[in-house]
Amino acid sequence: MIFELGKYSDNTAFVDEYGTTLTYGELKRVSDEICSGLRTRSLVFCFCRNVIGSAIGYVAFLNHGIVPVMLNSQLEAEFRDGLLDKYHPDYIWCPDDMEGLWAGCDKGFTGFGYVLIKNSYESSYEIFDELALLLTTSGSTGSPKFVRQSYxxxxxxxxxxxxxxxxxxxxxxxxxxxxxxxxxxxxxxxxxxxxxxxxxxxxxxxxxxxxxxxxxxxxxxxxxxxxxxxxxxxxxxxxxxxxxxxxxxxxxxxxxxxxxxxxxxxxxxxxxxxxxxxxxxxxxxxxxxxxxxxxxxxxxxxxxxxxxxxxxxxxxxxxxxxxxxxxxxxxxxxxxxTLGYAECGEDLCxxxxxxxxxxxxxxxxxxxxxxxxxxxRKKRFLKIYGNRVNLDEVDRLIKSEFGIEAASAGVDDHLHIFVTDVKYSEKVKEFVIAKTKLNPAAFTSHVIDEIPKNDSGKTLYKELTKYYE
Missing domain, CATH: 3.40.50.12780 (ANL, N-terminal domain)
Structure with missing residues (x-):
């Protein structure tokens, strides 16, 4: 148990902007209620917002041996569905307005703007005893890779x-x-x-x-x-x-x-x-x-x-x-x-x-x-307003979507996308913004005659710096 909620029973744990307050004692009682009857060492996808219901769910699951996967509630449907297929979570903890995505599934606890849903997958994956939590590496491109954190x-x-x-x-x-x-x-x-x-x-x-x-x-x-x-x-x-x-x-x-x-x-x-x-x-x-x-x-x-x-x-x-x-x-x-990475449900053990x-x-x-x-940095990634973005992954997404040659580069908080055809310039930028869901101000597109490469065909990313430094 990570959080000793009973130790601070009378202290206020959470206050939200709408006047809702919850003491540590109340948080413990709600946590016990949420997890009553749930199978321990199971997996739950938590669709997060900065609201009190999201925080309550996180504390409840972590303290009851249920492994939360912390996801942005605004995650693109394609990525969300891909993660569901790869991990087969036993439960979903989501805001009320997402409940319809799992119509027909059994519901559990409802309250504080959130609902617990029991998934209908026929199989689930074995989970390592010390695995406590799965988090993305702060990237926003929908990769199925998670960091495995222990208690x-x-x-x-x-x-x-x-x-x-x-x-x-x-x-x-x-x-x-x-x-x-x-x-x-x-x-x-x-x-x-x-x-x-x-x-x-x-x-x-x-x-x-x-x-x-x-x-x-x-x-x-x-x-x-x-x-x-x-x-x-x-x-x-x-x-x-x-x-x-x-x-x-x-x-x-x-x-x-x-x-x-x-x-x-x-x-x-x-x-x-x-x-x-x-x-x-x-x-x-x-x-x-x-x-x-x-x-x-x-x-x-x-x-x-x-x-x-x-x-x-x-x-x-x-x-x-x-x-x-x-x-x-x-x-x-x-x-x-941390323990390492997970890229699919089989990695949870x-x-x-x-x-x-x-x-x-x-x-x-x-x-x-x-x-x-x-x-x-040793590898090709940037921090965009605190979110880690893998530039190789950005290039792969562009190629997959448009079938064109492109290259991305930049410095923290400024990602530059290079294409060789003017008709794709804005389309590609808008696509990457939509995929990452990051502030559009961080992205700039450039049209150049050709993507610079060496004799073996590898992109010379350093050559691109002259366009933005």
Whole structure:
């Protein structure tokens, strides 16, 4: 059992923007009711929104040995149906307005805007005893690949976050990230284990309802990806009257050094904490953090390893790098390193394939004091507003849909798509936006004479940088 709900029985667990509140004691009773009669070690697809019903379901299933698969409720039908076919979940936990998709199936618990549905698959898959949760790698292209997280992974990482952020039951974080995203979910986990109150809203930073809720309920913290802080900068949060705000955390990609410095100074001058963090879904959530008292001095750094973890760099031959300011691949070791991946239902019975070691795919350097700086990536993926997008997968989707040659490249928060026929330029861009369901502002299309390639026919992605750098 991850969450000791009885320990904080009288504390308020959730408050939503519509005035619904739930104590930890009430959350325990509802959780027991939802899972009454359900088969343990079964699989449930949770179609998530930042609403109280979604959060209740997650806690209920995780605490009762039922494995939740956290999915965006707006997932495209084609991808959703493909995942259902690959994994045969025993149950569906979805918003009321999705219930019709499973017409004819038996219903269970209904409440808080959600409904539990029993699927009618004839078979289900064996599940490894320690498997607790399945999460996407934060990508949005509908890949069936999930990260397999164990109960130990979740608890160890949550406790580490509690330690370095110094969390207690007086905290009142407000939701700014989807709970099916590893960073957003880690905020739930780390606060629930200390008996804090989570303020749940699906409103965005640009909506006055968000800030009204923030002020009315006395939010003490929020988390954000780089794009979040770009918005906050434009909103001039520095001028806002937010007396309850204690902590701002940032992950999901590297923040521009100037913006990092601006928020670090704002926090320092107003008696708050600004904490830059580093993580991946493959390490449950967090691997590194920059102590707030170093935030100005070490701008651009993602910090040091979290309590219980360890970093080192390796060169192309796999040998340790011991000299400061030499680039190598970042390797992390810790009990929060997840079990491995699942790409179909048959993979759910697999055990621990990583044994506590993760080669992150990020290229990094460390300084003389042991603080790490991410300088690039080993593989072709970008972070688009905190969502990891595999560029090879984008190219594959375009080729599959249009039968044309295309190439994608870019930097974080800016994905550039290259085609050789002007009639496909906007069509391809709109297609990728629809598939990823990410902010259209992040995408640009280019028409070029030919896709640059080497003698063996491999695309020369570096040649494309001249079009956007």
């Amino acid at each position: 130990t992974n979740i608890l160890v990482n949550a406790k580490s976050i509690v330690e370095y952020l110094e969390l207690d039951d007086t905290e009142r974080p407000i939701t700014t990230l989807p709970m099916n995203y590893t960073y957003g979910l880690s905020i739930f986990n780390s606060h629930l284990i200390v008996g804090a109150t989570i303020l749940i809203t699906d409103k965005g930073l640009m909506q006055k309802e968000f800030w009204n809720f923030f002020k009315d309920e006395g939010a003490t913290s929020f988390g954000g990806v780089p794009y979040t802080y770009e918005i906050l900068d434009k909103l001039r949060i520095y001028k806002m009257d937010l007396p309850s705000l204690r902590t701002m955390t940032q992950a999901g990609g590297k923040l521009l050094p100037d913006l990092h410095e601006k928020f670090a100074k704002f926090a320092s001058e107003t008696g708050r904490h600004f904490v830059v963090m580093y993580g991946q879904c493959e390490a449950t959530a967090r691997m590194g953090f920059l102590p707030p008292d170093k935030s100005v001095e070490k701008k651009g750094s993602m910090g040091i390893a979290i309590p219980g973890g360890k970093f080192h760099l390796i060169d192309v031959d796999g040998k340790d790098i011991t000299t400061p300011w030499v680039t190598g691949e970042l390797v992390y070791e810790g009990k929060n390193v 697999k055990g621990d394939e990583r044994n506590g070691v993760l080669e992150t795919g990020d290229m990094a350097q460390f300084d003389e004091e042991g603080y790490y700086y991410i300088v690039g």
